[in-house]
Amino acid sequence: MVADSEIQRIARLTPLADVLASFDLSVEPVEPREEAVSKALGLTLATSAVIADGHPQAALALRDGFAVRSDMTLDASPYAPAPLSPAPPRIDAGEPMPAGTDAVATLDAVEMRGAQASALAAVASGEGVLTANADAGAGLQLRLAGARLRRIDVALLTALGVERVLVREPRVRVVRASAGEIVRGAATFIASAIDGESGAAATGDSTLEAVLNDDSADMVVAIGGTGSGRNDASVRTLARIGKVAFHGIGIAPGETTALGFAGTRPVLLLPGRIDAALAGWLTIGRRMLARLAFRLIEEQPFTAELARKIASPLGLAEVVAVRRRLGRVEPVASGYLSMQALAQAEGWILIPADSEGHAPGARVVVRPWP
Numbered sequence: 001m002v003a004d005s006e007i008q009r010i011a012r013l014t015p016l017a018d019v020l021a022s023f024d025l026s027v028e029p030v031e032p033r034e035e036a037v038s039k040a041l042g043l044t045l046a047t048s049a050v051i052a053d054g055h056p057q058a059a060l061a062l063r064d065g066f067a068v069r070s071d072m073t074l075d076a077s078p079y080a081p082a083p084l085s086p087a088p089p090r091i092d093a094g095e096p097m098p099a100g101t102d103a104v105a106t107l108d109a110v111e112m113r114g115a116q117a118s119a120l121a122a123v124a125s126g127e128g129v130l131t132a133n134a135d136a137g138a139g140l141q142l143r144l145a146g147a148r149l150r151r152i153d154v155a156l157l158t159a160l161g162v163e164r165v166l167v168r169e170p171r172v173r174v175v176r177a178s179a180g181e182i183v184r185g186a187a188t189f190i191a192s193a194i195d196g197e198s199g200a201a202a203t204g205d206s207t208l209e210a211v212l213n214d215d216s217a218d219m220v221v222a223i224g225g226t227g228s229g230r231n232d233a234s235v236r237t238l239a240r241i242g243k244v245a246f247h248g249i250g251i252a253p254g255e256t257t258a259l260g261f262a263g264t265r266p267v268l269l270l271p272g273r274i275d276a277a278l279a280g281w282l283t284i285g286r287r288m289l290a291r292l293a294f295r296l297i298e299e300q301p302f303t304a305e306l307a308r309k310i311a312s313p314l315g316l317a318e319v320v321a322v323r324r325r326l327g328r329v330e331p332v333a334s335g336y337l338s339m340q341a342l343a344q345a346e347g348w349i350l351i352p353a354d355s356e357g358h359a360p361g362a363r364v365v366v367r368p369w370p
């Protein structure tokens with residue numbers, strides 16, 4: 001039987017804003033490493049991706065056709081062809097423009113009769129041509145430090161000849177500190193979210209104590225054991241091996257979330273209830289991971305009108321799951337967020353701790369799930 005003195009108790013709830021502010025002083029970015037652009041998709045740039053030389057360095061054809069001098073095609077038409085002398089050379093898209101030419105006429109805009117050529121349509125200067133440095137000027141910062149590399153970035157960097165970039169990729173151990181399928185489901189979700197947000201998640205059957213004593217990870221996230229139950233011991237384990245900075249945070253759901261350190265590595269302890277674990281990850285875990293990667297949190301929120309009232313307790317920052325209905329959004333649940341409610345939700349809104357909620361018709365910012 002657990003002695004009363006060993007029960008994990010929460011003395012006070014720390015405001016969410018205070019917890020987030022502590023990251024700037026207590027969580028340091030991980031060391032950057034060089035990576036091939038082809039393998040850097042989704043990772044955070046440690047330095048801006050800079051194009052050293054302009055591209056293209058010489059004018060290129062944008063289409064197949066004939067390289068011509070545009071001034072020789074003035075007023076040309078099928079009824080009054082303009083003679084082209086000498087005969088213009090054929091050119092394929094992507095080839096350098098020959099000296100003395102400034103446009104590419106389409107194949108059907110030039111008529112060839114033996115060695116004689118005539119323009120059947122006027123072609124403007126620069127038409128069908130990619131001028132020098134039009135794609136990118138020398139020194140262009142294609143993607144700034146702190147941003148994740150998107151698929152389009154990888155494609156553009158490859159096309160522009162950039163082969164390697166400097167990135168940050170925090171290594172995160174995800175631990176199931178309690179038994180049960182709910183904890184397993186929450187761990188699977190959070191590990192997947194980490195992989196999708198510039199981190200490298202690793203899971204397994206190791207105990208929380210073993211993971212805290214292993215310094216191979218940059219961050220530890222444990223699910224379960226943060227409450228005052230007879231078998232809850234995550235916070236006491238962290239206190240014994242490392243340091244507990246906060247236990248009890250002003251978010252709903254997720255009040256028993258804890259945060260601390262094992263050496264210099266940040267440790268996030270999330271409740272074993274899936275809705276509470278999700279709220280703790282969305283409000284704290286993602287920002288902690290972003291700090292380790294020195295990354296800007298990139299979301300695509302949208303504003304929408306609230307279909308019905310949301311009441312929220314003062315003093316707690318509340319995560320509310322919402323869904324769209326007839327162009328507006330409405331909460332799918334209050335208090336406990338069931339798995340059915342989470343499955344129906346299309347995003348979430350955050351009610352600040354100093355707000356009692358929103359009235360019907362209020363405009364709210366809806367954030368997508370990770």
